[in-house]
Amino acid sequence: MKHFSLPKNGGLIEDKLPKSLLHSHEKITTEIYADSTVGSEQIADIIIKAVADHKASGSGRPFKLGLSTGLSPVSLYRWLVKSYDDGAISFADVEIYSIDEYYPCGQEVAQRRNNRLYKELLDKVDVRPENIHIPDGTVPQEKVSEYCAEFDKAAQGLDLLVIGVGDGGQVGFNESGATENSRTRTVPLSYKSRKRQARNFNGDIAVTPNSAITIGIGTMMSARRIILMAWGEKKAEVVKSVVEGKVDPACPASFLQKHENISFYTDEMSASLLTRVIAPWTVGPCKWTPELIRKAVVWLCENLHKPILKLTQKDYLENSLGELLELFGPYDKINIDVFNEFQHTITGWPGGKPNADDTTRPVKSTPFPKKVLIFSPHPDDDVISMGGTFIRLVHQGHDVHVAYETSGDLAVHDDVVLQHMDAARQLGFGDRFDEVKYIIDTKKPGEPEPKDLLAIKAAIRRSEARSAVRSFGLDDDSNVHFLNLPFYESGGVTKLPRTQADLNIIKVLISQIKPDQIYMAGDLADPHGTHRVCTEAALEAIEQLKEEGNDWLNDTTIWLYRGAWMEWELWRVDMAVPLSPDELIEKRHAIFRHLSQKDIVPFPGDDPREFWQRAEERTQNTAKLYDELGMAEYQAIEVFVRLKL
Numbered sequence: 001m002k003h004f005s006l007p008k009n010g011g012l013i014e015d016k017l018p019k020s021l022l023h024s025h026e027k028i029t030t031e032i033y034a035d036s037t038v039g040s041e042q043i044a045d046i047i048i049k050a051v052a053d054h055k056a057s058g059s060g061r062p063f064k065l066g067l068s069t070g071l072s073p074v075s076l077y078r079w080l081v082k083s084y085d086d087g088a089i090s091f092a093d094v095e096i097y098s099i100d101e102y103y104p105c106g107q108e109v110a111q112r113r114n115n116r117l118y119k120e121l122l123d124k125v126d127v128r129p130e131n132i133h134i135p136d137g138t139v140p141q142e143k144v145s146e147y148c149a150e151f152d153k154a155a156q157g158l159d160l161l162v163i164g165v166g167d168g169g170q171v172g173f174n175e176s177g178a179t180e181n182s183r184t185r186t187v188p189l190s191y192k193s194r195k196r197q198a199r200n201f202n203g204d205i206a207v208t209p210n211s212a213i214t215i216g217i218g219t220m221m222s223a224r225r226i227i228l229m230a231w232g233e234k235k236a237e238v239v240k241s242v243v244e245g246k247v248d249p250a251c252p253a254s255f256l257q258k259h260e261n262i263s264f265y266t267d268e269m270s271a272s273l274l275t276r277v278i279a280p281w282t283v284g285p286c287k288w289t290p291e292l293i294r295k296a297v298v299w300l301c302e303n304l305h306k307p308i309l310k311l312t313q314k315d316y317l318e319n320s321l322g323e324l325l326e327l328f329g330p331y332d333k334i335n336i337d338v339f340n341e342f343q344h345t346i347t348g349w350p351g352g353k354p355n356a357d358d359t360t361r362p363v364k365s366t367p368f369p370k371k372v373l374i375f376s377p378h379p380d381d382d383v384i385s386m387g388g389t390f391i392r393l394v395h396q397g398h399d400v401h402v403a404y405e406t407s408g409d410l411a412v413h414d415d416v417v418l419q420h421m422d423a424a425r426q427l428g429f430g431d432r433f434d435e436v437k438y439i440i441d442t443k444k445p446g447e448p449e450p451k452d453l454l455a456i457k458a459a460i461r462r463s464e465a466r467s468a469v470r471s472f473g474l475d476d477d478s479n480v481h482f483l484n485l486p487f488y489e490s491g492g493v494t495k496l497p498r499t500q501a502d503l504n505i506i507k508v509l510i511s512q513i514k515p516d517q518i519y520m521a522g523d524l525a526d527p528h529g530t531h532r533v534c535t536e537a538a539l540e541a542i543e544q545l546k547e548e549g550n551d552w553l554n555d556t557t558i559w560l561y562r563g564a565w566m567e568w569e570l571w572r573v574d575m576a577v578p579l580s581p582d583e584l585i586e587k588r589h590a591i592f593r594h595l596s597q598k599d600i601v602p603f604p605g606d607d608p609r610e611f612w613q614r615a616e617e618r619t620q621n622t623a624k625l626y627d628e629l630g631m632a633e634y635q636a637i638e639v640f641v642r643l644k645l
Contacts, residue, residue, distance in 0.1 A: 008268075012285075031266070034267065067099070071164075077120040081125060103135075161223035169242060180221075188210060228242070295569075310630075388583050417440070487499065539643075560642075
């Protein structure tokens with residue numbers, strides 16, 4: 001299955017650039033790869049070579065390899081298994097040290113931190129059982145301090161430590177406030193950490209462990225070599241802090257800056273805020289494209305708090321943009337060109353304005369009306385992320401269809417289910433309240449949700465989605481499609497692998513509608529990865545349809561929206577749809593139809609605000625940014641990036 005990443009639009013010319021310049025802003029040397037798969041392959045190659053070199057040295061002792069739990073290393077473990085199957089590495093003389101485990105935690109517990117390490121790696125290679133060192137969550141409390149000291153002594157001087165960095169800069173369970181000299185120990189888990197870990201326990205924080213065993217920062221620092229890794233957009237802030245920020249106990253991974261042999265492996269998404277990415281002209285010569293020029297001008301405006309047309313030649317020269325002036329100047333020409341480009345992104349006609357000159361408009365005027373297909377990963381992403389544009393497309397007479405890719409059943413609280421069952425009982429439609437309450441009361445913590453309960457939750461979300469689009473005039477029978485993609489239906493937070501079965505469902509719908517426009521999620525960092533899977537499935541389905549001879553897709557325009565989790569950087573924007581105060585309220589009312597997602601959402605991420613609040617603040621902030629660049633002032637703006645396949 002293919003991995004989606006945004007196309008590169010210019011940037012630093014790294015060929016022949018001295019490493020000292022390339023990494024000049026970095027306190028930890030950072031390698032950036034297209035995606036986690038490629039980056040993981042490189043780390044796997046390093047491990048393979050290190051094990052081989054150690055064996056060739058004739059030291060006579062096993063190679064000591066430290067590995068982390070969590071999701072970050074999964075792709076790495078798969079590469080190592082493949083390399084083992086291909087005969088490129090043997091683990092017979094390798095000692096494996098895992099860095100953490102819940103405490104207390106029995107070895108039979110399904111959510112045990114190290115189960116994934118066994119499943120993805122240890123059970124598939126020739127590592128000797130006596131060479132596997134996993135923190136023991138079953139040690140009696142009165143003996144755990146002594147046990148941790150013994151484990152720490154064994155874990156000293158790892159030949160190589162490969163570790164993922166958490167969203168908050170934690171390494172292992174060394175969280176905010178951890179000390180530089182800390183050793184293997186038991187640690188209490190913060191509420192924020194338990195909330196994050198609760199995703200492994202079906203969102204139930206009540207059954208999520210309160211503490212853990214983790215090796216300490218000081219133990220990690222004793223390793224001969226350390227490799228950090230972080231993948232995906234949600235890690236961008238922490239990568240920036242660890243790589244370029246100061247040493248800060250609030251970000252424990254930053255202590256590792258002091259290690260003499262450390263490197264950080266990232267993908268383009270997680271590295272997106274590093275200086276050499278966000279402002280490459282401050283590092284070295286660049287390949288200048290229209291997108292990079294826009295990026296530089298927006299960066300300059302934001303740094304100097306000036307609108308585009310007030311930027312001066314001095315502003316460019318004093319902020320490392322002399323090369324841009326030399327190639328594309330004078331400065332006032334750059335200002336006017338970029339100003340006009342931003343002006344031309346703004347349109348009140350996201351489906352194209354009929355009988356209008358579309359030379360400088362983001363959307364063609366023909367055909368009109370258009371067939372439009374909106375993909376929504378969950379049953380509310382459509383109105384949260386692009387509700388104003390959705391409403392306008394409907395009101396302007398286009399044939400708009402919405403496809404809800406997953407059931408979203410897990411994101412319905414049990415109390416909401418009981419409320420619906422009680423309403424049905426009160427209305428005389430049937431009394432199943434006690435039956436459903438029994439199912440809820442007898443659920444086993446950490447196990448998949450009962451199918452009968454999930455069916456009710458899915459029905460609730462379908463009814464809410466239909467109500468939302470019905471509120472602004474869409475036919476909720478003919479133009480609403482519930483795809484129920486199979487990958488999502490695991491009964492738990494951890495989803496099934498994406499397969500051809502998911503793609504086939506999408507292909508059938510696209511073939512039936514033959515849309516002129518397709519909208520899909522571009523915010524790939526939602527807490528559980530559903531957006532990424534849905535978008536990659538839709539893009540691969542489109543690619544397969546093209547390969548099968550559906551040439552009409554060459555005329556289909558794909559627009560990417562972002563939603564409650566993040567917004568597009570302004571320089572990327574290809575279409576900006578302003579919303580009036582009344583349209584913003586109409587969008588809010590559509591979001592309100594998703595009653596199960598108000599106040600008590602089981603999986604809201606780290607943002608405590610309700611989705612309608614996030615959406616309004618996001619679009620109003622975008623309008624403010626346009627205003628600060630010197631554009632017209634609007635109440636709110638939804639923005640989109642055009643994907644050119």
